[in-house]
Amino acid sequence: MFVDQVKVYVKGGDGGNGMVAFRREKYVPDGGPAGGDGGKGADVIFEVEEGLRTLMDFRFTRHFKAQRGEHGMSKGMHGRKAEDMVVKVPPGTVVTDAETGQVIADLVHHKQRAVIAKGGRGGRGNTRFATPANPAPEIAENGEPGVERDIVMELKVLADVGLVGFPSVGKSTLLSVVSSAKPKIAAYHFTTITPNLGVVAVDEGRSFVMADLPGLIEGAHEGVGLGHQFLRHIERTRVILHVIDMSGMEGRDPYEDYVKINDELRQYNMRLTERPQIIVANKMDLPEAEENLKAFKEKVGEEALVFPISAVTRQGLKEVLYATADLLNVTPEFPMIHEEKEEGSHRVVFKHEKEDTGFYITRDSDGTFVINGPRIEKLFKMTDFTRDETVKRFARQLRSLGVDEALRAKGAEHGDTVRILKYEFEFVE
Structure with a gap:
């Protein structure tokens, strides 16, 4: 089975907690703080392994959670950093954020790496919080939470x-005779349901990789038939060989097929039309193929590259392979992510914009005020609520962010309940 798209959950390791400790040597009075920092949590890293060909392994393992860092220790000893989690993926894997759709990584080359979920930093021990005003603080941080997200992995050949080309036009047969690939071949639609790769050797030491992909039908850009499974794989190719059944044995018009396939490519992704295209007029050994080819050439014009062949009798194969190799020599790679760059001079314009507070407040039906936001939630998770000093520090942080004022603006009064994540507090004036 060929698996080319899967959704998985990844989470970087949390940082280790900082420690509250003090020096207690026999002859060192008032030794001061000696709590070490926590170690950094492990990153989730994807690495390309050229021996892999599918995303099959990710069908059975859909959760990747890295280890947390070691906690800080006494005598100022820091916790050990956790070892990164390295996950092997096949070349051609594109990783996107499931929520935002943003591309996180495009992994192509062997041993290429990308950090998919970063581990959190270790919490600071009480040694870090010592000041002349408070030389023996009982304050330490919990480790920073690691990044967690759902991602979508797509494999693009x-x-x-x-x-x-349309199904049954002879794509698999063509690949089988010009390379050592052994695709399944039969006289019915959708014989090819998974991509097949073959290395085509041309004289003069030139070679290239050819992909036989699932056949297209109308509406493929909208996911009809095997549409998206086909189209995502053609995004990386530099040259397109458009195979057409010139015999018209199935009652199809070759030119109409040509127009429909190009329309599907255009509607899926406008950049696919930038790729140079060679028209392969297949099945020229069958009756009426010559007449159909003559009419086809009149409609497409002289600029189109049309090569008549017969994949069965191997007529014309040498010419089309040479033309393909020559075209590859002058065709650059097409980037997967198109970035438009503005030319000319650049001016930097500064605008006064209201700073993001990092939180927002809602109210439940029972009257509870709920504080949400990544910044607040991160501070909350890094606070050790077993110690009074760290609780007071958290209250000061909330006040400096403007949470108290925002609660009052929402109508909060003394004694009202305030919730952060699953924990409830009492609002005190």
Whole structure:
């Protein structure tokens, strides 16, 4: 089974907690703070392994949670950093954030790495909080939470040349005769349901990778048939070989097929139309193929590269392979993520914008005020509520962020209940 898209959950390791400790040597009076920092949590890293070909392993393991850092210790000893979690992925894997759709990494080359979920930093021990005004603080931080997110992994086949066309036009047969690939071949639609790769050797020591992809039908850009499974794989190809059944044996018009396939490519992604295209007029050994080819050439015009072949009899294969290799020599790679760059001079314009407070307040039906926001939640998780000094520090942090004023503006009064995550507090004036 070929798996080319899967959704998984990843979480970087939490940082280790800082420690509250004091020096207690026999001859060192008032030794002072000696709590060490926690170690950094492990990152979740994806690394390309060229021996992998599918995302099959991710069907069975959909959660990747890295280890947390070691907690700080007494005598000023810091906790050990956790070892990063390295996950092997096949070349051609594109990782996107499931919530925002933003591309996190495009992994192509062997041993290429990308940090998918960063581990949290270790919490500071009480040694870090010593000041002349408070030389023996009982304050320490919990470790920073690691990044957690749902991601979508897509596998896009790495091939120089992609074969496109309607089902049963002879793409699999063509790949089988020009390379050592052994795709399944049969006289019915959708024989090819998974991409097949083959290395095509041309004279003069030139070679390229060709992909036989699932056949297209109308509406493929909207996911009809095997649409998206096909189209995502052609995004990386540099040259397109458009295979057309020139015999018209199934009652199809070759030119109409040509127009429909190109329309599907255009509607899926406008950048697919930038790729150079060679038209392969297949099945020229069958009756009426010559007449159909003549009419086809008149409609597409002289600028189109049309090569008549017969994949069965191997007629014309040498010419189309040479033309493909020549075209690859002058065709650059197409970036997966298109970034438009503005040319000319640049002016930096500063605008006064209201700073993001990092939190927002809602109210439940029972009257409880609920504080949400990544900044507040991070501070909350890094606070050790077993010690009074750290609780007071957390209250000061909330006050400096403007939480108290925002609660009053929402109508909070003395004694009202305030909730952060699953924990409730009492609002005190």
